[in-house]
Amino acid sequence: MRDVSEKQAADDKVAVVIVAAGRGARAGQANGPKQYQQIGGGAVIARTLGAFLTHPKIGPVVVAIHADDGALFRRAAGANADRVVAVTGGTSRQESVRLGLLALRSNAPGRVLIHDAARPFVDAELIDRTIAAIGERQGALPALPVADTLKRETAEGMIGETVSRAGLYAAQTPQGFPFWPILAAHEKAHHLGKADFTDDAAIAEWAHIPVKIVPGSPENVKLTWARDIAMADQRLSSASRFPDIRTGNGYDVHAFEPGDHVTLCGVAIPHDRKLSGHSDADVGLHALTDALLATCGAGDIGTHFPPSDPQWKGAASRIFVEHAAKLVRARGGRIANADITLICEAPRVGPHREAMTETLSAILRISLDRISIKATTNEKLGFVGREEGIAAIATASVVFPGDVPE
Structure with a gap:
């Protein structure tokens, strides 16, 4: 032992x-x-x-x-x-x-x-x-x-008495x-x-x-x-004939600080600033981690990777997504698709979308056509519009095998 x-x-x-x-x-x-x-x-x-x-x-x-x-x-x-x-x-x-x-x-x-x-x-x-x-x-x-009426048997196999069930419980x-x-x-x-x-x-x-x-x-x-x-x-x-399909949502935001690149959906993009955070501050993957965890009621990213823990200082955010995906699979879940929207004025996401999609495909072990990465601006409104940071919204759908009421 x-x-x-x-x-x-x-x-x-x-x-x-x-x-x-x-x-x-x-x-x-x-x-x-x-x-x-x-x-x-x-x-x-x-x-x-x-x-x-x-x-x-x-x-x-x-x-x-x-x-x-x-x-x-x-x-x-x-x-x-x-x-x-x-x-x-x-x-x-x-x-x-x-x-x-x-x-x-x-x-x-x-x-x-x-x-x-x-x-x-x-x-x-x-x-x-x-x-x-x-x-x-x-x-x-x-x-x-x-719930059942209880009877006490005699040595001859007959009913000896009815036992009150008041205060009686079946242990689990x-x-x-x-x-x-x-x-x-x-x-x-x-x-x-x-x-x-x-x-x-x-x-x-x-x-x-x-x-x-x-x-x-x-x-x-x-x-x-x-x-x-x-x-x-x-x-x-x-x-299993009535699959348990669950959808989880995630949201994250990080502010800019001095630097020379940002990491979005696992891809390093040259930029005149970087995102501030305890890990690599990848807003896309952080939002996706929360979305995956939501599908199996497993808390949020802070539950599993608290920012107070020094071991996650500068960590690559793919670690968080891989952990969430592993928890989903341990429950028998199959990731059906992942959808991420990046909200920023800059940098431009379009030229890097293919690399991001391929990265997520490898992390989640799903095909490219099950991954959607989109970008939009905030029309110069709010902190995103003022280029103070980047936000991300993620949605994940997971198919679980059991226990769905008809």
Whole structure:
């Protein structure tokens, strides 16, 4: 087992432990463990990973896998396998969680989410609600009120009594906790040989860690039986007939300062001034970055590349666009087109439009005919008209594969 590196850990990020070491016998073994079975053209675990890796509040992700599943995990996770830490899990869910938490210990996060790999329909809103409820000494449990009438069975298989469902909830994951208290609770249970907890909220209860209930999601089902896998696959396959097409917009502006060129849409253009900014101040690519991030609810450029961070001083803005495009693809998105309007009195954009289009085609990995770069003046009005700076507006369209209500 290897620990999460210092580079991965961040105080303002929330770590995640995904439990994926089980054999999933109830789902049938014909197609392998349930977390690696196919739904909607991808592995269950790949969809689960995508939900967390694209969330702006999530930092290091640890996946506890079975000792025999290393190659299987890498195939299922694809490029995301290199973005997580895979550790060998234990013989029970409880032990796998403990080992996953230990992998975070050397560079511990403040908060951690613990999630079952077999819940691939977790969404950003549920993750947000859970994170928001975690306190210094308080955990958070997404749950749904029990809706069905409950019966207690007798030894003879008869109804013994009707159980009141008032105050009863069905627990879901991710369950969230302050890191050190939940690790200490797992370690204490391990050393005392208590291995019968069915979820982490139960361990927290035993360790006297308060846990707040937050609204769960009916969509956040756990795939347990073979029919669950089949229904999830049908759900995603049906959704694919109604593609999830999203459009994002971005806007950016930078002022001029002394210099000899401006960088627009990745192309250096000779000019009597340059644009002022922490990076190379490429307004076109900055606006496009925000447009792409908007299509998957991943925040804005400042969320991922804060101007207060010295490592981005003078950075080429193509780095930002490539990062945004990678997040889109991790969610299964396909970039359909990008449209950028540059608003300036000077320099002239027309002679450089072809080079800009080719640059964006290479960055986004889409054909030239899916890229539009236009320029207009501001008719001498406002700060742009006074040639004090350049503005840009960008629009991006992305096709995602799932979950569109009819």
